[in-house]
Amino acid sequence: MTSTHSIPAGLVAEEPPPTGNALFAVMGDCLELSICMLDGRARPEQLRRLEREAARWAREGIPMVTVLRLVHDGFRLGIELTGAAIEPAADHLRAVDTDLVLGLLNTVTATVARAYAPQLHTVTHRHAVRQALAAALVDGRPTSTLARQNGIEIAREYWILALLLPPAPAAIGTEPRRRAEGALPRLRVALAECFAGAALPVLSPDGGTILLPTAVADDDSLDALVNELSCAAEVPVTAAVMRSVTDDIPAGVDRAHELLDLVHRLGLVGGLHRFADLALEYQLTRPGPALDVLSSLLAPLDNQPDLLTTLKHHFANDLSRKRTARMLHLHPNTVDYRLHRIAQLTGLDAGRPEGLWYLRSALIARSHQTNPPAPSRRRRVAPKPPAHE
Known part of the structure; x- marks a missing residue:
């Protein structure tokens, strides 16, 4: 996910988000290491370099799952290149020792995970700090x-x-x-x-x-x-x-x-x-006698769910009979009939400005009173701030 929002300098003590160049660097380093290891030329210092690079990638915000995916992609490409050089006519995977490949993948995966472990603690701490501050x-x-x-x-x-x-x-x-x-x-x-x-x-x-x-x-x-x-x-x-x-x-x-x-x-x-x-x-939905009166205007429709549904869709479709009919799979004349029945039962005619205003207001009041509240509310009990490190 990308964004063009800019952050003023000094606002937060965070590393910048990863860039495309950083991701390509991950791929390149893994490809180079895989070819060297498959050729038997890998040295301990190369793994130490990988660990240092992995720690840097973690600080830059590259998720570990992304790095591991690129590690595997780099190894796959290295296998193909090495296999092609060894035996072009044979299947590339068969040209490379499977046990060697699995062993190398295990070594590199462990190296990356070891480098990420301290950084994951830092990220977790930062998340806890931001949540406690919020x-x-x-x-x-x-x-x-x-x-x-x-x-x-x-x-x-x-x-x-x-x-x-x-x-x-x-x-x-x-x-x-x-x-x-x-x-x-x-x-x-x-x-x-x-x-x-x-x-x-x-x-x-x-x-x-x-x-x-x-x-x-x-x-x-x-x-x-x-x-x-x-x-x-x-x-x-x-x-x-x-x-x-x-x-x-x-x-x-x-x-x-x-x-x-x-x-x-x-x-x-x-x-x-x-x-x-x-x-x-x-x-319209502030508590008081007016809210109760408005909501009660639609009480005659309590046993007429089809009429109430038609009224809701009629307002949702900007009073268009044709759109309401299409949405409810009805003939436009049926919509007219139902609106007429609503007027008979409530005394409010959707074809007149005053009736339209009261019907809309009553529908808002009724929805507010009868529908359940939103489950998401802010919490008064805050998480304990993390210890400063």
């Missing part, structure tokens, strides 16, 4: 000591992204369940790659909160960011955004998750949602 900001607790000890500069202003991930399907072993269960790790990796540690997340399998300095992303880029996160997570990510100065983050997080809850209750799935886009819906 949790402290979300809860309004002091952050100066933790930030100073770990070389992280607290921004003056943040985008607050409240995130919702879809629940995993009940069926075990299915592809949709696999994608859902792996969504959170993939989301964390994508977020780290996109902003090189500038984003501060507090995430769970349901979703969570991401604090993103406004200096690294403008408002216009946030929609693309959520789309990128959805692609990386392989599930639709639904998000609500608020902008807040650092001191007001706790209140801003509450507002962002309140907006996300409204989005969820209204049945809006995926994408980024802003307060300005849902100001009317937000106001």
Whole structure:
């Protein structure tokens, strides 16, 4: 996953993300080493060099699984080249001793893993630091000591992204369940790659909160960011955004998750949602007698699920009878009949401005009251900050 977002100097104490040149260097080094080892020319210093290079690759952020895949690709190419030189007419794999190949792969894999082990500890520590720092900001607790000890500069202003991930399907072993269960790790990796540690997340399998300095992303880029996160997570990510100065983050997080809850209750799935886009819906769903009255306007349809479904799709299709009919596999005249029945039962005519306004408002109020709340809410109990190293 790539991004063009720039990070101001000194914002985070992180290594830059890996580049294409770094990945090609991995492949080249492994190819050279494999040919030398297969020819019997490998020396201990070559493995020590591989270990040093692997440690550098780890610091540059190249995932170990990527390095191991390139190691195997390099060996495969080395086998083909060596086999072709030894016996061009024979199968390349048979021209090379299988035990030798397996032994070399085992040696190189162990070398790479040994080099990555200390770096994995460092990466884990950085992740824990960012999560602890984010949790402290979300809860309004002091952050100066933790930030100073770990070389992280607290921004003056943040985008607050409240995130919702879809629940995993009940069926075990299915592809949709696999994608859902792996969504959170993939989301964390994508977020780290996109902003090189500038984003501060507090995430769970349901979703969570991401604090993103406004200096690294403008408002216009946030929609693309959520789309990128959805692609990386392989599930639709639904998000609500608020902008807040650092001191007001706790209140801003509450507002962002309140907006996300409204989005969820209204049945809006995926994408980024802003307060300005849902100001009317937000106001209509504030607790009070008006909310109860509006919701009760559709009570006559409680035993008429087809009528309620038709009304929802009619509004979702911008009051187009033809589109509503196509979506419900009905004749347009049937849609007209159902709208007429709704008017008879509720006293609200969708063909008149006043009736249209009240029906839409009642549908919003009813959705908010009857649909379950979003499972993702910010957590007041923060993770314990890691020990400084």
